[in-house]
């Protein structure tokens with residue numbers, strides 16, 4: 001016993017280590033990436049850290065193996081039957097060797113076999129990171145450990161249902177009914193590509209097929225009623241939920257395919273959500289936990305609330321309901337009309353006959369008397385990759401932005417939306433009110449295809465707490481997710497904000513598809529361990545735990561039969577075919593052991609009298625979590641010391657990052673500088689080339705212009721010539737008339753000649769005296785009676801020719817004379833010109849002469865004045881000489897005397913007098929001309 005006990009303790013320790021390892025495996029995958037970049041930034045320590053990581057990994061693996069062997073021996077000793085049962089199941093599934101997934105038949109039909117899966121229980125066991133979550137919990141209570149020993153795993157394919165929407169009147173009038181969707185039986189459907197669809201075009205080119213076949217868990221045709229759909233799809237999941245199992249339901253499809261109709265329905269014809277609510281409340285009828293002091297906490301735990309907190313909760317609930325009262329006429333904001341589920345009674349009006357279900361649940365539970373239930377609901381949406389609470393009061397101003405909520409994970413790897421409003425509802429009426437409030441806030445915008453299209457993934461989540469006394473025995477979660485339309489941007493004519501929405505919608509659906517495909521791949525090949533990108537979108541991150549075995553997921557694929565959306569529908573169907581191949585392994589009794597307590601690694605509960613134990617919380621979070629710098633982690637719940645550590649670590653990381661960034665920045669700047677220089681050089685070269693080209697082209701243009709001008713000039717000259725010709729032109733009639741005249745005259749002349757020849761010699765008298773004088777020197781006419789007429793005529797002709805010659809000579813003479821005249825004219829003109837020149841010269845000379853004459857006259861006048869002056873001077877001189885006692889000098893002439901008086905050094909009186917007189921006579925200063 002002691003050995004077994006010791007072994008048990010050892011196993012427990014190992015289990016807790018391994019569990020922690022596996023529960024954080026997924027998170028580590030993401031942390032790893034950030035660590036890698038951090039490690040690379042840390043330079044030299046990289047290899048050491050990598051080694052350390054590798055060693056840690058090896059140790060964990062070793063732990064895992066040890067744990068496996070211990071578990072095996074432990075299980076063998078405690079519960080042999082269950083072990084063998086599990087082995088049988090594993091071998092049974094192992095034996096299920098599957099074949100190809102897609103079968104291309106000769107007639108161009110593609111068969112997608114949904115059961116074409118290769119999967120084993122062991123495989124799943126090895127790839128499921130959360131397989132030991134529950135063994136960890138087994139150490140908490142004795143009852144749980146008992147349950148753990150009988151854990152069974154129930155492999156099940158992901159249930160994928162197809163719902164085909166009926167045609168609307170409009171669609172029929174637009175000829176959308178082209179037999180694209182043919183339901184063969186309850187599980188098989190055939191899609192025929194209509195003419196003009198991309199699929200048909202591709203198949204015509206030999207790419208792909210025109211006919212596709214798909215199989216589903218169940219197909220619901222256009223005539224299916226909502227009640228039948230509920231019965232055939234999620235009813236069993238709801239029953240499981242009431243028994244403590246988690247469930248997730250997706251509605252997937254293109255916009256306007258009927259997703260919202262399926263989930264919510266209408267007032268007259270409610271969808272699966274109100275029907276599920278009805279079943280739940282019928283089940284908990286009379287066992288309602290009214291206190292409201294136990295509330296869901298983090299991922300899948302519960303929290304005790306103090307009286308103040310309870311008050312706060314009641315207040316929140318009232319506020320949310322008040323949002324609904326504010327509206328008089330509720331606007332239609334989502335795909336479902338807002339008057340849906342407005343019922344006056346506590347139960348829904350459509351509730352028909354779920355008594356069987358309720359009975360079934362009650363009978364199976366067997367805890368009718370003891371347990372109570374509390375249902376907490378939340379309604380939120382993922383819009384543009386941000387999570388928004390739909391129960392939040394709408395913003396007063398349109399410019400204000402809604403607060404996006406963070407997706408966090410608790411220590412067990414369960415995702416949850418932080419600060420999400422959870423409302424405790426006591427009946428269907430209240431739950432439906434919540435739904436209506438959320439619908440009001442739901443982001444809906446009209447697209448081309450659906451006037452009230454949902455542009456977000458909306459999720460209605462219900463957490464059911466089974467309470468025994470004041471203990472929460474278990475919590476189960478049911479989520480119904482109405483996915484946004486999977487249409488592509490082009491089809492819906494989306495732009496701007498709508499395009500961004502479409503991008504985000506498609507991205508999250510793509511990630512969902514990737515996760516499903518990766519899950520399937522990992523299951524189909526045990527050697528494969530593909531990374532499942534749960535964390536790449538909020539949607540998959542939130543439901544990661546469900547896909548990893550913590551609940552059952554099912555998908556309702558909605559399609560319409562319209563020819564215009566055929567390609568989109570085909571895409572949806574292909575996605576569904578992959579989804580259907582995912583196998584979920586859900587431990588059947590697992591949920592019972594899932595006590596909603598916060599436990600640390602030491603197994604101590606976190607909640608003590610409704611208050612969180614700090615010490616336990618410190619142990620609850622691992623170092624990895626403390627170091628995890630992801631925004632989404634819930635840091636606020638950490639103690640101050642750890643927060644300081646985190647800050648220190650972050651500071652170190654920040655410094656390293658900054659250093660790295662600086663180096664990168666310098667490198668980038670250098671690269672950019674080089675690139676810019678290169679670019680500048682290239683552009684300069686290009687510009688030079690352009691300039692040269694321009695030069696050439698301008699030159700060419702210039703030449704062309706010259707040619708044009710030349711041509712224009714030629715044309716002009718030609719036109720002028722034509723005009724001249726036109727001027728000289730003589731009309732044909734006139735010319736002919738003239739010719740006729742000439743002919744008539746010639747005829748007359750010949751007649752006259754004939755008459756002459758017959759007439760007498762006297763007729764020669766016609767010659768005038770002048771004529772005679774002109775011609776006598778040429779031809780002296782013989783005048784005598786004996787000359788015949790013929791001779792006369794000859795003579796006359798000779799005369800005529802002689803006259804002609806004479807005329808010609810004269811003409812020549814005239815031309816000669818004209819030439820001479822022309823020459824003479826030229827000479828005359830030249831002479832005239834020279835005459836003009838000479839005349840001009842003469843005038844100039846005359847002018848000059850006149851000027852000179854004037855000058856001479858002035859000189860003469862001056863001379864006369866000088867003479868007069870001289871005479872005066874002479875007189876003065878003679879007077880002076882007569883008065884002077886000095887002997888008069890011999891007469892040498894006046895000028896000689898003056899010269900002497902001027903040049904003599906002696907100052908004679910004459911000189912002085914002369915100068916004085918000169919000075920006193922201003923007239924003498926006049927220039928001498």
Ligand SMILES: Nc1ncnc2c1ncn2[C@@H]1O[C@H](COP(=O)(O)OP(=O)(O)OP(=O)(O)O)[C@@H](O)[C@H]1O
Pocket residue numbers: 164165166222253254255256257258259260261262335336450452453454455483484485558
């Ligand atoms: N099974 C059905 N029977 C009758 N009418 C239906 C059915 N399914 C859908 N409809 C009608 O088709 C229209 C579009 O449906 P719904 O709004 O549910 O589409 P949706 O896929 O949710 O679109 P979106 O993604 O744009 O929100 C609605 O008027 C709805 O009443």
